[in-house]
Amino acid sequence: MIVAHGGGEPEKHGRMLLVAGAVLGVLALSAVRVGQLSIVEHYELSALARRQHRERVRIVAPRGGIVDRNGEVLAQTVGAPSIFASPKRYPIPAEIRPALGQAIGISLRVINRRLDSKAGFVWLKRHATQAQAETVMRLRLPGVESIDEGRRFYPQGMIGAHVVGVAGADLRGLEGIELEYDAWMRGQETVYEVERDGRGRAVFTAGMRGDADPSEDATVPADAPARTQLAAGASLELTIDAGLQAMVERELANGVREAQADAGTAIMLDPTSGAILALANVPSYNPNQPGVGDPAARRNRAVTDRFEPGSTFKAILTAAALEEHVITPDDRFFCENGRYQIGRWTIHDHAPYGLLSVPEVIQYSSNIGASKIGQKLGRELFAKYVTRFGFGRPTSIDLPAEASGVVRPAESWAAIDLATHSFGQGISVTPIQLASAYGALAAGGELHQPYLVARAIDPHGRVLFERDGTRNETATRQVVGPQTARTVTAMLERVVEMPGGTGEKARIDGFEVAGKTGTAQKAAVNGHGYSKERLASFVGFAPAERPTLLTLVMIDNPRTSPYGGTVAAPVFAAITSRALDRLGIEPNRLESAGASPAADGVRPAVRQISSSGSELPSFIGMSLRAAVDAARRDGITIEARGSGRVVAQSPAAGSARASSGGVVLTLEPPT
Numbered sequence: 001m002i003v004a005h006g007g008g009e010p011e012k013h014g015r016m017l018l019v020a021g022a023v024l025g026v027l028a029l030s031a032v033r034v035g036q037l038s039i040v041e042h043y044e045l046s047a048l049a050r051r052q053h054r055e056r057v058r059i060v061a062p063r064g065g066i067v068d069r070n071g072e073v074l075a076q077t078v079g080a081p082s083i084f085a086s087p088k089r090y091p092i093p094a095e096i097r098p099a100l101g102q103a104i105g106i107s108l109r110v111i112n113r114r115l116d117s118k119a120g121f122v123w124l125k126r127h128a129t130q131a132q133a134e135t136v137m138r139l140r141l142p143g144v145e146s147i148d149e150g151r152r153f154y155p156q157g158m159i160g161a162h163v164v165g166v167a168g169a170d171l172r173g174l175e176g177i178e179l180e181y182d183a184w185m186r187g188q189e190t191v192y193e194v195e196r197d198g199r200g201r202a203v204f205t206a207g208m209r210g211d212a213d214p215s216e217d218a219t220v221p222a223d224a225p226a227r228t229q230l231a232a233g234a235s236l237e238l239t240i241d242a243g244l245q246a247m248v249e250r251e252l253a254n255g256v257r258e259a260q261a262d263a264g265t266a267i268m269l270d271p272t273s274g275a276i277l278a279l280a281n282v283p284s285y286n287p288n289q290p291g292v293g294d295p296a297a298r299r300n301r302a303v304t305d306r307f308e309p310g311s312t313f314k315a316i317l318t319a320a321a322l323e324e325h326v327i328t329p330d331d332r333f334f335c336e337n338g339r340y341q342i343g344r345w346t347i348h349d350h351a352p353y354g355l356l357s358v359p360e361v362i363q364y365s366s367n368i369g370a371s372k373i374g375q376k377l378g379r380e381l382f383a384k385y386v387t388r389f390g391f392g393r394p395t396s397i398d399l400p401a402e403a404s405g406v407v408r409p410a411e412s413w414a415a416i417d418l419a420t421h422s423f424g425q426g427i428s429v430t431p432i433q434l435a436s437a438y439g440a441l442a443a444g445g446e447l448h449q450p451y452l453v454a455r456a457i458d459p460h461g462r463v464l465f466e467r468d469g470t471r472n473e474t475a476t477r478q479v480v481g482p483q484t485a486r487t488v489t490a491m492l493e494r495v496v497e498m499p500g501g502t503g504e505k506a507r508i509d510g511f512e513v514a515g516k517t518g519t520a521q522k523a524a525v526n527g528h529g530y531s532k533e534r535l536a537s538f539v540g541f542a543p544a545e546r547p548t549l550l551t552l553v554m555i556d557n558p559r560t561s562p563y564g565g566t567v568a569a570p571v572f573a574a575i576t577s578r579a580l581d582r583l584g585i586e587p588n589r590l591e592s593a594g595a596s597p598a599a600d601g602v603r604p605a606v607r608q609i610s611s612s613g614s615e616l617p618s619f620i621g622m623s624l625r626a627a628v629d630a631a632r633r634d635g636i637t638i639e640a641r642g643s644g645r646v647v648a649q650s651p652a653a654g655s656a657r658a659s660s661g662g663v664v665l666t667l668e669p670p671t
Contacts, residue, residue: 061187062150063171064235066164066178069454072242074164075178075287077150077171081133083124087115090143100144103135104128126169127151152178154287160245162300163238163279163399163452166287174290175298177236177452179400184456184464187233234464237455239275244268247578248278252553255571256282259536259558265301265431266571268579271439271541271550274448274476276397277579303402306428307535307554310520310564311365311502313424316437318362319488320385321377323480329487329641332357333372340368345416347371359641363494365502365517367423374422382418383410388479389437390447391429397450405429424520435552438539441492442514442547445485448476489514490643490667493544497624498640499632506538506569508577510587512623514547514643515540515572517564522557534562538569542576545644545669548585551576588623618653619646619665627665637662644669 066075083104085092092100092115101111104125114122124144125132133146152167165176173182248266256264268278283297290298299305321327338352349368361369374382386392392407406428413421420426432450440447456464480488492514495503502517518537521530537554541547553568553575561567580587617634619627623645631638639662648666 062233063152063167063187064185064233064459066185066236066238068160068238068240068242068245070241070243071237073155074160074238074242075152075154075167078153079148080127080151081130081146082126082149083128083133083136083144083146085115085122085124085141085145086120086143087122088118088120090141091115092141092144096139096141100124100136100139100141103139104132152287156242156246157288158284158286159242159249160240160279161284161287162281162298162302163240163245163276164287166290166298176300176399177238180398181236181453181456184234185236234456234458236453237457238452239270239277239454240279240452241277241582244579244582245278245280247582248575249280249282249284251571251574251578252280253282255553255555255567255574259555259560259567261555261558261567263301263556264571265305265552265554265556266575267302267431267435267552268575269435269439269450269550271442271448271547274436274439274450275454276450276452277549279452300399300401301556302431303397303399304430306403306405306430307522308427308520309424309429309434310518310535310537311367311370311423312434312438312516312518312537312539312564313427314362314365314370314422315441315488315492315516316385316389316391317370317374317377317382317422318358318491319389319441319480319484320382321373322487323385323484324377324381326376326378326381327358327373329358329491333361333366333369335361335366335368335372338368340371342371342416342419345419347419359491359494362491362516363498363501365495370422371419374418379410379413379418382421383407383413385479386421386427388447388477389440390433390479391427391437395430395432395436395450397432398452402432403430405433424518431552431554434537434539435550438516438541438552439550440479441485441488442541442550443485444482445478445480446476447479486643486669489544490641492516492540493624493643494640496540497628499628502563502565503538503540503569505565506540506572507625508542508573508580511542511577511580512544512588512625512643513540513542513573513576514544515569517569519563519565533557536562536564536566536568538564538572540572540576542580543585543588548583549576549579551579588625614657616649616651616653616655616657616663619649619663620653622646624665624667631663639664640667641665642667 062077065073065077067073097111097115098108101108106125111124114124127149128146136144136146150171151169152171154164161176163176165173165178167173167178172186173179178185248268252264252266264282266278266280267276269276279302281299281301283294285293285297322329332355334355335349335353337354338349340347347367349366351364353364353366353369356364356366356369358373360366361373386407391405393404394402396402417426436447436450451467453467455466458464493512495501495517496506496513496515503515506513506515515538518539520535520537522533522535524531535554535556536558537552539550539552541550551572553571555567555571558567616636617630619630619638622630624640624643627638627640627646636657641664644667646665647668650664
């Protein structure tokens with residue numbers, strides 16, 4: 001029997017072929033996968049690897065500086081180390097964290113929150129000190145590094161804080177000029193590619209590149225050139241004088257403290273241009289430590305706070321009535337002996353005045369006299385001039401968050417509203433609005449837009465824009481005629497210079513001052529009626545005949561006295577007298593009779609009195625101040641008309657004193 005074995009060999013061979021095919025298939029699939037990995041997914045895997053080992057750190061380029069009108073640095077960018085970590089790849093053990101927090105002055109709670117975030121990149125401390133950075137580096141913690149970036153520094157400390165404002169850790173403006181001109185000063189953002197080595201150390205292998213997003217720019221001021229013309233990091237030159245600013249802040253703080261008040265505001269400007277020379281608020285803050293203290297101290301009351309102007313508004317009313325020729329300076333009003341009934345309302349004066357001329361209404365600050373002037377003017381005309389003087393809308397000063405004040409439409413004014421608005425009640429204004437309006441009276445009826453930035457300069461020294469106070473650049477407009485402005489100025493001089501004026505404490509030796517006191521009730525917190533608190537104010541300018549400085553002082557809730565003439569006027573005098581001296585403005589030279597005229601052309605005061613004393617002296621050539629003082633010494637009653645120096649008197653010098661009921665003096669500004 002023959003057994004055949006040939007059939008077994010083909011079966012074995014087939015199994016070998018199947019195994020070989022499977023191996024080849026696996027190899028083929030592997031080859032395909034290798035190809036896919038090396039070709040198809042190469043870029044995705046590379047990107048993943050880069051994301052695992054690299055971070056993009058955004059650093060803002062140096063921000064432009066801010067200087068005052070004399071070049072004193074108010075804000076600058078300085079280098080500072082900032083410390084960061086990579087908690088996702090390099091966790092920091094819990095036992096080490098207290099030492100890390102202590103090294104950089106951060107609480108353990110904050111350190112834990114940042115390091116537990118599992119983020120690829122976190123800032124641990126922006127703008128640390130060099131000592132803090134060195135201490136952290138000595139800890140040799142994987143993934144913890146430092147990099148130099150800019151921080152904002154304010155060399156003057158608190159001086160000008162509400163003007164300059166503050167920029168945050170990312171060098172973006174948050175308040176003041178820093179915010180208003182953020183788009184001008186902010187430099188281009190720079191992005192660093194940070195790669196980690198095997199030990200977790202940061203290596204800046206990719207260099208840096210600009211990566212600014214124009215859509216993130218803050219709003220450019222309305223009068224700024226197009227953004228394409230702006231160089232990154234422009235520097236600003238302000239109109240304020242750091243020396244004056246420091247003095248104003250000091251005197252205002254003294255006034256607030258002596259009055260036992262809650263707060264205060266002072267503004268000093270050049271009425272001929274609108275340039276702000278100083279702007280101060282109490283309380284204040286240090287922009288180098290903006291988070292320290294009461295957040296309310298950072299509020300710029302000069303532009304954000306609204307208040308009823310009180311009697312300071314009487315000058316606006318009188319200017320409107322004179323301009324419309326509904327009154328003359330010689331008109332007289334019966335002031336009802338201190339009580340005046342309008343419907344069911346009673347208006348009071350602080351003294352029982354009888355017949356007062358228009359200048360006396362201003363001098364003695366009669367509410368009843370002002371009400372009757374308002375009645376002659378009418379609500380429509382009064383409302384027109386209220387708007388023309390800039391009330392009820394922002395002045396457009398280059399500071400953020402400016403309030404507009406509140407002026408209701410004239411058609412809604414009842415008879416009592418017209419009366420109370422005439423002496424500044426029922427209307428709300430801001431300090432900068434009131435200062436600007438009085439600036440128009442000082443500047444011959446021209447209202448100038450107040451401003452703080454005089455020039456912007458790019459990093460290459462090119463002037464991007466410049467303001468010099470001309471009509472077109474500061475939106476100047478004529479609100480009343482020059483003659484009206486001069487007439488009201490003469491009345492405002494009486495407030496300070498004449499006996500019985502409410503602003504006698506605003507007098508400055510050697511200078512004629514024009515100004516007005518204000519004492520306003522503060523609205524109740526619930527919005528209904530008035531509280532017992534008062535806001536005392538004084539606003540004025542000097543020298544009255546050729547105004548150089550206008551100063552407004554407001555004292556909020558004084559407890560020693562509620563009156564502007566008592567608590568605000570002395571602060572005005574202290575501020576303005578020191579400012580005039582700093583600016584080198586010479587006082588009037590009052591010389592004895594027979595002396596030669598001063599070298600600067602100012603006419604000397606001449607006083608001629610007969611030996612018997614029975615004849616009227618000559619007041620010709622005297623300032624109002626000198627004439628008042630001379631008349632007071634000799635027991636002579638005078639009435640002054642105009643401002644400047646005496647050019648005529650009636651009765652004439654040499655007339656018998658016995659037959660004279662008083663002397664009328666006519667004053668005109670020096671030519």
